[in-house]
Amino acid sequence: MTIIRSLLFVPGNAPNMLDKALALRPDAFIPDLEDSVPIDEKANARSITSSYLERFAATGQLIIPRVNSLDTGLLEEDLTAIVGPHIFGVSVGKIDTPVDIAEVSKVLQRLEIRAGMQIGTVKLVPWIESASAIVNVYEICASSSRIVGVSLGAEDFTNDMEIERRGDDRELAYPRNAIAIAARAAGVLALDTPFFAFRDPDALRENSADSKALGFRGRFAIHPAQIDVINQVFSPSDAEVKHARRVVAAFEEAASQGRGSTSLDGHVVDVPVVKRAEALLELAESMGT
Ligand code: COA
Ligand code: MG
Numbered sequence: 001m002t003i004i005r006s007l008l009f010v011p012g013n014a015p016n017m018l019d020k021a022l023a024l025r026p027d028a029f030i031p032d033l034e035d036s037v038p039i040d041e042k043a044n045a046r047s048i049t050s051s052y053l054e055r056f057a058a059t060g061q062l063i064i065p066r067v068n069s070l071d072t073g074l075l076e077e078d079l080t081a082i083v084g085p086h087i088f089g090v091s092v093g094k095i096d097t098p099v100d101i102a103e104v105s106k107v108l109q110r111l112e113i114r115a116g117m118q119i120g121t122v123k124l125v126p127w128i129e130s131a132s133a134i135v136n137v138y139e140i141c142a143s144s145s146r147i148v149g150v151s152l153g154a155e156d157f158t159n160d161m162e163i164e165r166r167g168d169d170r171e172l173a174y175p176r177n178a179i180a181i182a183a184r185a186a187g188v189l190a191l192d193t194p195f196f197a198f199r200d201p202d203a204l205r206e207n208s209a210d211s212k213a214l215g216f217r218g219r220f221a222i223h224p225a226q227i228d229v230i231n232q233v234f235s236p237s238d239a240e241v242k243h244a245r246r247v248v249a250a251f252e253e254a255a256s257q258g259r260g261s262t263s264l265d266g267h268v269v270d271v272p273v274v275k276r277a278e279a280l281l282e283l284a285e286s287m288g289t
Contacts, residue, residue, distance in 0.1 A: 001148075001187070001188075001189060001217075002062075002148055002189070003027065003217075003283075003286060003287060004027045004028050004062065004148075004149060004189055004191065004217070004218045005027050005217070005218040005219070005230060005231050005233075005234035005235060006026040006027050006028070006218060006219065006221055006226075006227045006230040006231050006234070007026060007027065007028040007029075007030050007064065007191065007218060007219070007220045007221065008021060008024060008026035008028070008029055008030060008220075008221045008222075008224070008227060009030045009032050009036065009066070009194065009220055009221065009222050010029065010030065010031050010032065011032055011036040011037055011045070012031045012032050012033045012036075012037055012045035012046070012048060012049035012065070013037050013041045013044050013045035013048055013049075014048075015048060018031065018048070018049075018052050020224065021056075021224075022052075022055055022056065022059065024224050024227060025059070025061060025227070026061065026221060026227045026231075027061060027062060027218065027231070028061060028062040028063070028064050028088070029056050029059075029061055029062070029063050029064070030064055030065065030066050030091060030220065031049040031052065031053075031056070031063070031065045031066070032045075032065070032066045033045050033046060033049060033065060033066060033067050033068060033074075033078050033082075034066050034067065034068050034069070034093045035093070042068070042074055046077065046078060046081040046082075047081065049065060049081070049082060050081045050082055053065075053082065053084070053086035053087060054086055056086065057085075057086035057087075062088040062089075063086060063087045063088055064087065064088055064089045064090060064091050064123075064125055065078075065082045065087060065090055065091065066090070066091040066092070066093060066127075067079060067082070067090055067091070067092055067093070068093060069092065069093040069094035069095070070092075070094075070100055070103055070104070071094070075092070075104070075107065076107055079104075079107050079108065079111055080111060083108065083111040083112065083115060083117075083122055084115055084117075085115070085117065087122065088123055089122055089123030089124055089125055089146070089148060090104075090108070090122060090123075090124060090125070091124075091125040091126070091127065091151065092104055092124065092125070092126050092127065093127045093129070093153070093156075094127060094129055094130065094133075094153075094156065095126035095127060095128065095133060095140060096130055096132040096133045096136065097132065097133075097136050097139075097140065098136065098139045098140055098143035100126075100140075101124065101126065101140060101143045101144050101146075101147070102143070102144070104124065105124075105144055105146060108122050108124075108146070120145060120146060122146065123146050123147070123148045124144060124146040124147045124148070125147070125148060125149045125150065125151060125191065126140060126147065126150050126151070127150075127151045127152075127153045127156070128140070128150050128151065128152055128153065128157075128175070128179055129151075129152070129153030129154075129155075129156035129157045129160065130156065130157060130160040131157075131160055131161055133157075134157070134174075134175050134178050134179075137150070137178055137179055137182040137183075138182035138185055138186060140182075141182050141183055141185070141186035141188050142185075142186040147186070147188050148188055148189060149183070149188050149189030149190070149191050149217075149218075150179060150182075150183050150188060150189070150190060150191065151191045151192075151193070151220065152172070152175055152176060152179050152190075152191070152192055152193045153193055154169075154172055154175075154193035155193075157172075157175055158171060169207065169210075172193070176192070176211060176214050176216070177214055179216075180211075180214045180215030180216055181215065183215070184215055189217045189218060190214075190215055190216045190217055191216065191217065191218045191219060191220065192208065192211040192216045192218070192219040192220070193219075193220065194219070194220040194221065194222045195207055195208070195219070195222075195226065196222065198222055198223035198225060198226060199225070201225065201226075201229050204226055204229050204230070205229050205232075205233055208229070208230060208233040208234070209233055212233055212234055216234075217234060218230070218234050219233075219234065235284070235287050236280050236283055236284040236287070240280060240284075241280070241281065241284050243277075244276075244277035244278075244280045244281050244284075245277075245281065246264060247264060247269055247273060247274060247277035248274060248277050248278060248281070250262050250263075250264045250269050251269050251273075251274040251277075254269070
């Protein structure tokens with residue numbers, strides 16, 4: 001699976017922020033054509049964003065522009081402006097059903113053929129942000145090999161539910177669990193909703209650690225200051241790596257004595273425990289941490 005921990009939103013009609021972003025290194029850049037762009041700026045955002053794609057591609061990071069949803073009538077023009085060799089994928093707002101994915105894929109396929117690209121090159125990151133989308137989330141995740149991850153959109157989800165957003169995110173408990181489990185079952189990444197209190201890194205860290213504990217693999221950032229915190233939370237820590245090495249060593253020693261389990265610091269080390277430690281070491285290695 002591709003590693004995508006931090007995904008930085010940049011409003012697609014804001015050259016000053018797009019310039020600023022070029023010097024940053026989130027795992028993925030998300031130039032936004034959707035809700036951070038006012039309706040009368042949509043065309044402007046398309047042309048500005050497409051003029052930046054080559055420069056973003058030169059950073060070596062992934063580019064996954066976010067486009068307007070199917071019901072806006074803007075999606076086809078958005079995709080026409082951005083599909084090409086520079087992008088890794090597209091993120092599509094307000095996907096409710098597998099049929100929505102099929103419709104987006106059809107447009108992508110046409111554009112890929114026109115650009116001389118192999119069909120299926122452009123990946124998809126749908127936004128799950130309505131009650132219907134939550135009910136359909138596994139079917140959505142499993143509906144296309146283009147899908148590499150799914151995102152929770154908390155603001156739109158709570159609007160659709162006609163419920164309040166509270167400070168402690170209790171209202172997100174079920175959607176977060178549903179998305180994390182569906183994404184895992186379909187072999188795609190669960191990516192968490194942006195954290196809006198962008199001047200509170202401690203709250204971002206705590207909130208993101210909770211979503212990581214449920215199975216989320218990364219999170220959207222809306223401000224440059226959030227990138228490092230998100231990368232840290234969604235990477236194995238030094239202490240975790242050290243502990244995993246000790247678990248593997250203890251298990252190997254037990255195995256060499258013909259035993260299938262042992263203990264470390266008062267905890268059992270058996271097959272699933274050592275498997276988890278090995279997976280963590282593999283992840284740390286692939287992240288270069
Ligand atoms: N990408 C690139 N640069 C950004 C940025 C972003 N997402 N957010 C802020 N910056 C820049 C600012 O332009 C500013 O640049 P400057 O020093 O050259 O003036 C610098 O970082 C510091 O910004 P700051 O003053 O702390 O914040 P702000 O008040 O200018 O902006 C927001 C705050 C929330 C309006 C802004 O971060 C933003 O628009 N974020 C994206 C929102 C978005 O995409 N939402 C859609 C998904 S929900
Ligand atoms: Mg949304």
